[in-house]
Amino acid sequence: MELTDYRDRxxxxxxxxxxxxxxxxxxxxxxxxxxxEYAQVWASRGVRAWAxxxxxxxxxxxxxxARIIGARPGTTVMHxxxxxxxxxxxxxxxxxxxxxxxxxYEAENFPSVRYLYQAQRELDVVVCADAAEIVASIDERTLxxxxxxxxxRSGEIQDVPAIVERAHAVxxxxxxxxxxxAGIVPLAVEALxxxxxxxxxxxWLCGGPGNGWxxxxxxxxxxxxxxxTGWQAHATPFAFEPELRxxxxxxxxxxxxxxVPALYAATPGYDLIEEVGVERIRANSLRQTALLIDLADEAxxxxxxxxxxxxxxxxxxxxxxxxxxxxxxxxxxxxICDFRPGAGIRxxxxxxxxxxxxxxxxxxxxxxxxxxxxxxxxxxxxxx
Numbered sequence: 183m184e185l186t187d188y189r190d191r192x193x194x195x196x197x198x199x200x201x202x203x204x205x206x207x208x209x210x211x212x213x214x215x216x217x218x219e220y221a222q223v224w225a226s227r228g229v230r231a232w233a234x235x236x237x238x239x240x241x242x243x244x245x246x247x248a249r250i251i252g253a254r255p256g257t258t259v260m261h262x263x264x265x266x267x268x269x270x271x272x273x274x275x276x277x278x279x280x281x282x283x284x285x286x287y288e289a290e291n292f293p294s295v296r297y298l299y300q301a302q303r304e305l306d307v308v309v310c311a312d313a314a315e316i317v318a319s320i321d322e323r324t325l326x327x328x329x330x331x332x333x334x335r336s337g338e339i340q341d342v343p344a345i346v347e348r349a350h351a352v353x354x355x356x357x358x359x360x361x362x363x364a365g366i367v368p369l370a371v372e373a374l375x376x377x378x379x380x381x382x383x384x385x386w387l388c389g390g391p392g393n394g395w396x397x398x399x400x401x402x403x404x405x406x407x408x409x410x411t412g413w414q415a416h417a418t419p420f421a422f423e424p425e426l427r428x429x430x431x432x433x434x435x436x437x438x439x440x441x442v443p444a445l446y447a448a449t450p451g452y453d454l455i456e457e458v459g460v461e462r463i464r465a466n467s468l469r470q471t472a473l474l475i476d477l478a479d480e481a482x483x484x485x486x487x488x489x490x491x492x493x494x495x496x497x498x499x500x501x502x503x504x505x506x507x508x509x510x511x512x513x514x515x516x517x518i519c520d521f522r523p524g525a526g527i528r529x530x531x532x533x534x535x536x537x538x539x540x541x542x543x544x545x546x547x548x549x550x551x552x553x554x555x556x557x558x559x560x561x562x563x564x565x566x
Contacts, residue, residue: 185466185533191454192388192534199517199539204337204362204497204530207388212450220446239445240414240436246452247395250387250460251360251379252370258397259432260448262441264361265294266410267380267396268328270435271357273410275325278304282353284324286316288340290333295359299328313341317348324354331369332362335525337471337487337497339367346375361385366467366496366532368460371397378402386496386532388451392444396435403432412438463533467496470531470540474498477544486526501526502551511550517543 189195192208200208223231235242244258251258261267285299286308299307306323310316313329320327327349332339342358349356357378363369365386371379379397383389398406407428413419414436417427428434455463468491478485478500486499499522502508509521521527527547531540 185458185462186536188454188458188534189536194518195534197516199543201517201519201529201531201535201539201543203366203388203532204334204385204528205520207365207383207385207451207532208534209390210388210450210454212453213390213447216446216450217443220443236440236442237414239442240440241433243393243445243448243452244395244432246449246456247364247381247387248397250369250452250455251364251381251397252368253372253379253397254400256431257372257400257403258395259435260440260445261394261396261437262392262444263294263394264292264359264380264382265298265394266437267394268295268298268357268359270396270408270410270437271328271355271378271380272298272302272326274406274408274435275355276409278302278325282323282325284308284321285326285328286310286319286324287328288312288316288330288333290335291328291330292334292359292361295328295330313345317341317344320345320348320352320354322352324349324352326355326357328357328359330359330362332360332367332495332497334362335486335522335528336499337362337495337528339363339488339493339495342374342376350375362495362497365455365460366463368464372399375399383448383451386530387448387455388532389448390444390451392441393448398432398435403434404430406434408435410437412436414438414440458533466533467531468494470535470537471496471498473537474529474531474540474544477541481544481548483544483547484526496532497528497530499526499528500547502547508547508550512543512546515546517546519543 191210194208240260244260245255248258284306289309346356355377358376360379360381364381377399383393384391415434417429484501486501488494505521505526519529
């Protein structure tokens with residue numbers, strides 16, 4: 183089956199040139215069927231639905247994510263978002279001792295993650311320029327290194343093995359944010375040796391919002407006791423015991439009642455990723471991002487993403503004059519992309535994108551700039 187044969191699985195592709203899969207992946211048509219199934223189950227089974235599958239969905243859906251990210255079953259659970267998942271990680275490492283209270287991450291770490299650690303007054307947060315500086319900064323005072331696999335502004339893949347090696351040498355833990363890599367870059371979190379991995383489904387997994395996930399290294403699962411917890415983490419939640427007893431296995435990293443409709447909505451996107459295969463998706467992504475770079479060079483656009491394919495994720499960021507205004511004009515023409523301050527326009531093709539769509543998008547940017555159409559929006563606010 184050709185990759186473009188999957189286009190009819192995504193309704194929005196009939197109406198737009200959709201190049202924003204790094205931000206909100208296109209919705210599979212099957213999501214509507216799955217949500218209708220959820221409604222039917224709720225309507226017909228009522229409270230019985232908990233015992234008939236709803237309660238264990240954070241584990242069963244987590245196992246599907248585990249297959250995609252290169253982890254074994256029973257190591258991955260679903261949560262609402264990455265901020266919650268990282269907060270659970272942090273809670274499992276406490277109480278924080280003054281002698282080991284450093285958290286080290288890159289300057290381009292996603293803001294939501296940065297905010298979490300900045301808010302913890304007992305932590306000494308160290309922000310580094312790049313992976314090399316992170317490695318150099320890790321020492322015996324380091325508690326945790328929460329880094330991104332692929333940086334969200336530029337699409338650059340970081341040198342994770344070097345960071346993990348240095349962190350483990352001094353007894354620190356690493357949590358890898360795979361939000362911008364899962365589903366577009368082959369992942370093997372267990373082989374990488376990271377202690378934890380987090381991510382979500384909004385982007386390349388095409389699983390929609392409300393579906394964050396947390397992977398815990400198998401040998402750590404029984405050793406850690408998160409303090410950010412809830413009744414799903416209890417050994418016998420429906421016994422309603424007054425005292426906490428942690429569940430066996432990765433269920434101990436759950437919290438409260440799960441977001442069932444979001445979990446229903448997630449699986450069609452995951453199913454397609456598994457059907458197509460991440461290796462095949464990656465090969466096509468490398469080819470199309472190289473095509474985007476060639477088109478950008480031909481047009482004279484400044485590239486803000488790596489040229490080296492080994493360091494490039496699924497996004498190509500182009501810095502052009504008045505890029506915020508160019509983005510608005512593209513939206514008027516049904517070319518859906520986004521921008522990030524200080525970086526430029528981000529273009530994120532996925533396995534269902536055609537080469538002609540990439541040529542169309544870059545051609546439009548060129549035409550907008552040469553015609554001055556971008557000046558209609560200069561100084562205007564833009565939604566992204």
